[in-house]
Amino acid sequence: MNREPKVAVVTMEGTNNEFEAFNSLKYAGAAAEIVHIKKFESGARKVSEYDMIFFPGGFSAGDYIRAGAIMAARIKAKLLNDIESFVEQGNLVMGSCNGFQVLIELGLLPNTQGKWETEAALAVNISNRFEARTIYLRVRKNNCLFLKNFEDGEVIKLPIAHMEGRFVPKSQSILEEIVRRKMNVLTYVDSMGKEADYPWNPNGSVLNIAGLCNDRGNVLGLMPHPERVFFRETESDWTRGENRQGMGFRFFLSAVEAIKEKF
Amino acid sequence: MKTDLTGAMRYTELNDEELSEINSRMHLGLSLEEMLRIKTYFTNLNREPTELELQSLAQAWSEHSGYKSSRNYLKKFIFGLAKEKIFYQGDAGLVSFNDKLAVALKIESHNHPSAIEPYGGAATGVGGILRDILSMGAQPVAVSDVLFFGKRSKKGFPSPRFIEEGVVAGIRDYGNRVGIPTVSGGIFYSNDFVPNVLVNVGCVGIVEKDKVLGSSVSKPGIKLIIAGGKTGRDGIHGVNMASSVIEKGKEDATTVQLGNPIVKEPLIHAVLEANDRGLISALKDLGGGGLSSVIGEMLLAGNVGGSIYLDRVPLKEMNMRPWEIWISESQERMLLAVEEKNVEDVMDIMDQWDVTAAIIGESEAGESEAGDHLKIFYKGEAVMDLDLEFLTSTPLYYRSYRQVKKNAETTLPRYPGNLNKILLKMLEDPNIRTKEFAVRQYDHTVRGSTVIGPFSGKVSIEGPTDASIIRPSWDYNEGLAISHGVNPFYSRLDPYRGAKAAVDEAVRNIVSSGSEPLAMSDCINAGNPEKPEVMGEFVQMLQGLRDSASVLEIPYVSGNVSFYNETGKTRIPTVPTILITGKIERLDHSLTPDLKGIGNPIYAIGPPAYEMGGSLYYRMLGIKRSPVPDSDPNVLKDRKNRFLEAAKEKLILSSHDVSEGGMAVALAEMTIGSGIGMELDFSSFSLRADVTVFSETQSRFVVEVAKGSERRFEEIMGSQAMLLGYTSENFRALRGEERIFDLSVEKIRNKWKVGYQ
Amino acid sequence: MAKLRITVTLKGSVEDAEGQSVAKALKLLGYKNVDEVRTGKVYRIKLKGGDLSEGEEFCSKLLSNPVINDCKVEFDED
Amino acid sequence: MAKLRITVTLKGSVEDAEGQSVAKALKLLGYKNVDEVRTGKVYRIKLKGGDLSEGEEFCSKLLSNPVINDCKVEFDED
Ligand SMILES: Nc1ncnc2c1ncn2[C@@H]1O[C@H](COP(=O)(O)OP(=O)(O)O)[C@@H](O)[C@H]1O
Numbered sequence A: 001m002n003r004e005p006k007v008a009v010v011t012m013e014g015t016n017n018e019f020e021a022f023n024s025l026k027y028a029g030a031a032a033e034i035v036h037i038k039k040f041e042s043g044a045r046k047v048s049e050y051d052m053i054f055f056p057g058g059f060s061a062g063d064y065i066r067a068g069a070i071m072a073a074r075i076k077a078k079l080l081n082d083i084e085s086f087v088e089q090g091n092l093v094m095g096s097c098n099g100f101q102v103l104i105e106l107g108l109l110p111n112t113q114g115k116w117e118t119e120a121a122l123a124v125n126i127s128n129r130f131e132a133r134t135i136y137l138r139v140r141k142n143n144c145l146f147l148k149n150f151e152d153g154e155v156i157k158l159p160i161a162h163m164e165g166r167f168v169p170k171s172q173s174i175l176e177e178i179v180r181r182k183m184n185v186l187t188y189v190d191s192m193g194k195e196a197d198y199p200w201n202p203n204g205s206v207l208n209i210a211g212l213c214n215d216r217g218n219v220l221g222l223m224p225h226p227e228r229v230f231f232r233e234t235e236s237d238w239t240r241g242e243n244r245q246g247m248g249f250r251f252f253l254s255a256v257e258a259i260k261e262k263f
Numbered sequence B: 001m002k003t004d005l006t007g008a009m010r011y012t013e014l015n016d017e018e019l020s021e022i023n024s025r026m027h028l029g030l031s032l033e034e035m036l037r038i039k040t041y042f043t044n045l046n047r048e049p050t051e052l053e054l055q056s057l058a059q060a061w062s063e064h065s066g067y068k069s070s071r072n073y074l075k076k077f078i079f080g081l082a083k084e085k086i087f088y089q090g091d092a093g094l095v096s097f098n099d100k101l102a103v104a105l106k107i108e109s110h111n112h113p114s115a116i117e118p119y120g121g122a123a124t125g126v127g128g129i130l131r132d133i134l135s136m137g138a139q140p141v142a143v144s145d146v147l148f149f150g151k152r153s154k155k156g157f158p159s160p161r162f163i164e165e166g167v168v169a170g171i172r173d174y175g176n177r178v179g180i181p182t183v184s185g186g187i188f189y190s191n192d193f194v195p196n197v198l199v200n201v202g203c204v205g206i207v208e209k210d211k212v213l214g215s216s217v218s219k220p221g222i223k224l225i226i227a228g229g230k231t232g233r234d235g236i237h238g239v240n241m242a243s244s245v246i247e248k249g250k251e252d253a254t255t256v257q258l259g260n261p262i263v264k265e266p267l268i269h270a271v272l273e274a275n276d277r278g279l280i281s282a283l284k285d286l287g288g289g290g291l292s293s294v295i296g297e298m299l300l301a302g303n304v305g306g307s308i309y310l311d312r313v314p315l316k317e318m319n320m321r322p323w324e325i326w327i328s329e330s331q332e333r334m335l336l337a338v339e340e341k342n343v344e345d346v347m348d349i350m351d352q353w354d355v356t357a358a359i360i361g362e363s364e365a366g367e368s369e370a371g372d373h374l375k376i377f378y379k380g381e382a383v384m385d386l387d388l389e390f391l392t393s394t395p396l397y398y399r400s401y402r403q404v405k406k407n408a409e410t411t412l413p414r415y416p417g418n419l420n421k422i423l424l425k426m427l428e429d430p431n432i433r434t435k436e437f438a439v440r441q442y443d444h445t446v447r448g449s450t451v452i453g454p455f456s457g458k459v460s461i462e463g464p465t466d467a468s469i470i471r472p473s474w475d476y477n478e479g480l481a482i483s484h485g486v487n488p489f490y491s492r493l494d495p496y497r498g499a500k501a502a503v504d505e506a507v508r509n510i511v512s513s514g515s516e517p518l519a520m521s522d523c524i525n526a527g528n529p530e531k532p533e534v535m536g537e538f539v540q541m542l543q544g545l546r547d548s549a550s551v552l553e554i555p556y557v558s559g560n561v562s563f564y565n566e567t568g569k570t571r572i573p574t575v576p577t578i579l580i581t582g583k584i585e586r587l588d589h590s591l592t593p594d595l596k597g598i599g600n601p602i603y604a605i606g607p608p609a610y611e612m613g614g615s616l617y618y619r620m621l622g623i624k625r626s627p628v629p630d631s632d633p634n635v636l637k638d639r640k641n642r643f644l645e646a647a648k649e650k651l652i653l654s655s656h657d658v659s660e661g662g663m664a665v666a667l668a669e670m671t672i673g674s675g676i677g678m679e680l681d682f683s684s685f686s687l688r689a690d691v692t693v694f695s696e697t698q699s700r701f702v703v704e705v706a707k708g709s710e711r712r713f714e715e716i717m718g719s720q721a722m723l724l725g726y727t728s729e730n731f732r733a734l735r736g737e738e739r740i741f742d743l744s745v746e747k748i749r750n751k752w753k754v755g756y757q
Numbered sequence C, D: 001m002a003k004l005r006i007t008v009t010l011k012g013s014v015e016d017a018e019g020q021s022v023a024k025a026l027k028l029l030g031y032k033n034v035d036e037v038r039t040g041k042v043y044r045i046k047l048k049g050g051d052l053s054e055g056e057e058f059c060s061k062l063l064s065n066p067v068i069n070d071c072k073v074e075f076d077e078d
């Protein structure tokens, strides 16, 4: 079949990265749609109508209480079962920044126990500051469907812009499980590609975790923003370097290709 | 109609003293002359004004809403310059961007609210400027903020540090939450801003040309819909506050608002979606004066009358008086004029985005000779019935002015010797060093369209940029450049030259990024206009703005005047902050200041002259009187054209404009983001070495040119270009026998990054 | 060794955007009986020596803005 | 009509970045005797009916993430 993958970009008041998320998906070849969470709650839209769900960044409901908490609570109340079966059927779910925070709260990530329980938190940055800058990441692609277009071990650069990104696992055993299963696909590194502390690790995440991909490889959550660097010209150092594809393009193309393979 | 709302007194029978008493009791902020004008009007009508009518007139006739002190002069000097380049003017001004798109821009001050409560003042400043852009039907794409803080504390006022932290947090929390990138701005420190801090906030938006919305309701039967935040007692009389001098300890907590970005964010989406579907006939934002300022203007503009039912306005708190609802300045509200047939669709969109909305009235046919009337009802009772002509006929003043000639003699200090040390000191001066502690808390990449941000260079060692560049639509490979210009130190010594320098810097910044300037918006900050010397400075400043813009042919498409920035004996200098936008035809032509490679020639564009008044160098030496650099817009225009030609041919690899700290600081800043230095020789300049490198002569740039392109570059630039040396490892410079600079680039960077590690 | 508990809230006259968001969320979760939510911050401060009056100074010098906040200082019992 | 006061704090095992920066700021202001600062949030909730057990539900469904937070529900006396 050669249709465009259908992707819902879920919004509510305060999620504010839907513009770049929608455009990135569209320019990567998906049929993207911005869907207010109300439409899912009321049944006007169903999760199962889509091939992928994208939770964008921003400040859902102001990020009051904790980042992502209100959006996650609304989803838990009405939609969690739908999303769980969506994931179990092998469909794709991605969340960046606030979206990652939502996925963690929902228990979609890391989900080491398979019980969809909250196993971690993204706490206030160790600097106690909002941090908006470009950081280095190492990619360990494992089986993650969103990373197909990357080299294993590759060091990439992405923008971050967040206040609450410090990954804290519930227990040591969950952390060990994450590492054993190579779920920590993206880690903060320094300009030489080595794991290092703040400022390289911009928020103080345990094991420098910047992003997690679930066991099956179809759920990715990350603090950085690939959707903001779809074009090379939006990477912060583009005037200094070679002409190549934008970093964001590689993420979204990977997702679109992975979905098309299933058709 | 109930007429006794002003108390038991009959307004039309009051004497002067009683009128003044009413004026201050009701916080009207009107002059006696204006109170008398109202008295005459109602005496002729043979009835008494209602409380709401008086409040309404006070709002409409306030300095803030009516520009009564400034309008005559603005008209005389800067309105209508380069008119043919203006696409449309409303709450914000627009210029054409390409065949399909127009750019909206506006800068506004939020000085008074920020002085009282910095966090909320700055946050609602961002909120307010976003609404101005939105009210044109445009999608906001970038926010900018230019801030002026004091250095020392003043008894009875919050410390400068408290104010600064509050302002930065307010901009961060509001801007980041609404999801519009804050990409440009500036922070200035000077004791001229104790305790009168200035917060100037700008916004730029983009709109399809055929979707630009006006604010006039031109036929009867159009429904008026209020959407967004609910209306409360907050912000009542904010306008009157901005129209008077701050009195110590008299801050009024009821005017404090913190803003609610989470109401604004979906409101932007909903309004733009309704506009995109062609459902809105006219649109206006509710700012100073609230409903009272907006509805009259909308109706008058289209020659219709109207009726408003205040009990339909969604309220935050019960038992508000009708006049409070009418003049409330609650945040996050927009007023939409919608044809009956579209009302259902609009209300539906509002509901989809979870935005509160209500129909509060409609336009009506004008009432013949009597003129168009605005009638207001509350619970079935008429509380206002005024002739629109009268309501909106703000008295305009030609306030008298006196121009104080500040003759300044040239004074050349003793030659200081060690220029290395001076440069290092300059780099860590609060006015020069990095503003990353603030700017890195602002999300500048949201919307994924930031091509050049506030900083550029290698990741983690970035240096400053001159202008930011946004890709306003992903469908075009064109960039929208945004920057600003202002120099409070020059303006203080010489309002005329200060204003010209502000425009010069704004234009320089845009050009330095490789872009062609399109339009400017001016935000004028001044003291009490009732003082002739303040008006004198105001007029000189306007002459400067005019003389530059008319030669450069760049229009001021919008602007804002903030008077009364004074407390007791201290007042701010008359400072214009210029927000500017430009266009770059191809994104990959964008230029940044960080050096790109070793062995490339470095050129100065434009020679330095002995013009040091207000310069960083002279301020450091404590020299107070000396002529301020004078910008020659003809020279600037010529250099701009040559520069952009060279940029188009890709001869220039990096560029920085020469501003505070002269060539020395500009060149040093180019090394920060790259780790590359330069080997320079200033021997060909005849001025003394310190003047050569620290002079702030206007209209200049320093650039890195591609190796091998020297001839072509010199051909285009003519005599304007002077070879200074070549990029290399360290930052070193000679002047004759003297080695004036010898620094490692790390040392330069560490000084500049002081305060941000 | 004193333990202070300082609570900073918004004055009643100042709108609490966070409280409103929380109230909305609770209602959407089915708690229709929620009437109003007001939010605040608590600081639990361990001091070597010191007393309530020092807490008052913390309020005025750092933790609160008297224009918009109320600040309450207590001994921390927990 | 119940009035609840819910206090959400970080667990002792979780580093409190905000608390640390407040402590640092207080020390810079000259309060050398500040030993430790821990921060939290308070929610003061007015309910039509309802009791402490409803507050517990608010904690678990919305106000706290048990991985990092403690959540305490009391009647609000003020
Ligand atoms: N208050 C601010 N808000 C947003 N951006 C700012 C602010 N202050 C500075 N910037 C941005 O940071 C960069 C460096 O600023 P600055 O050091 O003031 O540069 P310059 O002195 O060359 O104008 C510029 O791109 C400027 O727009």
Ligand SMILES: [Mg+2]
Pocket (backbone or CB within 6 Å): B465, B466, B509, B657, B659
């Ligand atoms: Mg500059």
